[in-house]
Amino acid sequence: MVRKAFSAIALGLLYLISLLPLRFLYFLADGFYFILYYVVGYRRKVIDQNLQNAFPEKTATERELIRKNYTHYLADMVVETVKLLTMSAKQVRERVTVSNTKLVTDAFNAGQSVIGVLGHYGNWEMNALRFSQLFKERRVIVYKPLSNKLFDRMMMRMRSRFGATLVAMKDTARKLVEFRREPTVTVLVGDQTPARSDIKYFTQFLNQPTAVFLGPEKLAKMTNSVVVFCDIRPTGRGHYHCNFVPLYNSPKETAEHEITDTHVHYLEEVIRQKPQYWLWSHRRWKFQPQDVFGQDAAELTMAPLNTLQASA
Numbered sequence: 276m277v278r279k280a281f282s283a284i285a286l287g288l289l290y291l292i293s294l295l296p297l298r299f300l301y302f303l304a305d306g307f308y309f310i311l312y313y314v315v316g317y318r319r320k321v322i323d324q325n326l327q328n329a330f331p332e333k334t335a336t337e338r339e340l341i342r343k344n345y346t347h348y349l350a351d352m353v354v355e356t357v358k359l360l361t362m363s364a365k366q367v368r369e370r371v372t373v374s375n376t377k378l379v380t381d382a383f384n385a386g387q388s389v390i391g392v393l394g395h396y397g398n399w400e401m402n403a404l405r406f407s408q409l410f411k412e413r414r415v416i417v418y419k420p421l422s423n424k425l426f427d428r429m430m431m432r433m434r435s436r437f438g439a440t441l442v443a444m445k446d447t448a449r450k451l452v453e454f455r456r457e458p459t460v461t462v463l464v465g466d467q468t469p470a471r472s473d474i475k476y477f478t479q480f481l482n483q484p485t486a487v488f489l490g491p492e493k494l495a496k497m498t499n500s501v502v503v504f505c506d507i508r509p510t511g512r513g514h515y516h517c518n519f520v521p522l523y524n525s526p527k528e529t530a531e532h533e534i535t536d537t538h539v540h541y542l543e544e545v546i547r548q549k550p551q552y553w554l555w556s557h558r559r560w561k562f563q564p565q566d567v568f569g570q571d572a573a574e575l576t577m578a579p580l581n582t583l584q585a586s587a
Contacts, residue, residue, distance in 0.1 A: 282425040289429075293360040297513060300354040308350035312343060318556040322346075325555050329481035344551035348509075355513055356400050360433055364408055367437075371405035372510075375519040382501040382524075383412055383458040388451075390495045390526075391462040391519070393505035394542040395554035399464065400434070402507050402517050406462060407437035413454060414439045415461040417447050417490075447490065451498055462505060463491050465538050468559055474567045476532060480539050481546065486562050492534040495526035502526055502534055504541050509552055 311317040322345065326338040382389050393399055407414055416439045421427040435441050442450045451461065467488060474486045495502045504520040522537055523529055546553045
């Protein structure tokens with residue numbers, strides 16, 4: 276009961292804070308960054324280890340600069356996401372520009388739906404709200420429910436404010452089957468970490484074997500949907516550009532894991548260009564191949580990672 280009351284109070288405060296101008300919220304973000312970086316050293320060990328594994332060729336000074344810039348951006352993203360609770364559709368449009376939407380409309384005209392894959396790069400929440408305004412056809416956002424029910428409802432309301440259909444990860448395949456008679460564009464975050472019991476495949480990502488979900492590939496093949504990458508790039512403080520990049524028009528003709536490897540490696544190239552905008556504080560590499568597939572997997576080199584898959 277106490278926890279529920281505390282969550283309700285916190286939720287109310289967030290809504291009040293979201294009414295403040297974004298330029299003022301960035302002052303709060305600067306203070307938040309100072310505390311995160313200089314006072315508490317937010318997840319320093321996790322970030323440092325992730326950066327060291329991903330960029331062994333960089334010096335310690337270069338990696339430290341990435342951590343510093345990432346922490347500052349993380350503070351910005353926190354206040355931007357709070358602002359999204361009350362940001363108008365017009366304000367979102369002014370802050371997120373989009374290109375190459377013709378890829379999606381061409382797919383609709385050809386009788387196909389679209390699977391859009393993105394990563395935890397830039398402010399994916401703000402871009403999701405912009406995505407919600409782009410097409411008249413059904414827009415589906417796949418999400419992972421939060422354990423706190425009050426905050427989960429808050430995030431669902433925020434993400435669906437401009438007409439998107441929210442679908443929990445575990446229900447995605449069933450829902451897309453329900454929507455099969457209408458054109459849909461479905462966006463999924465492709466770099467989430469599967470639970471150990473859900474890991475079926477490892478690929479090479481940022482210089483190390485990485486467990487990945489096969490959902491985007493399986494859904495694309497199941498529905499014969501065009502696959503695009505949602506390439507989100509920050510263009511200024513609180514401003515972004517999203518470009519729809521073509522990956523596959525005929526997913527059923529692709530080799531096993533080809534779609535997965537392609538969207539993961541595309542994201543890696545984006546991260547390498549400006550790494551401070553990716554979610555480095557996440558424990559992305561909790562599992563290694565030998566943890567899932569046994570000690571024999573430890574003897575495999577990086578080159579044949581495509582073979583690291585469950586036998587089931």
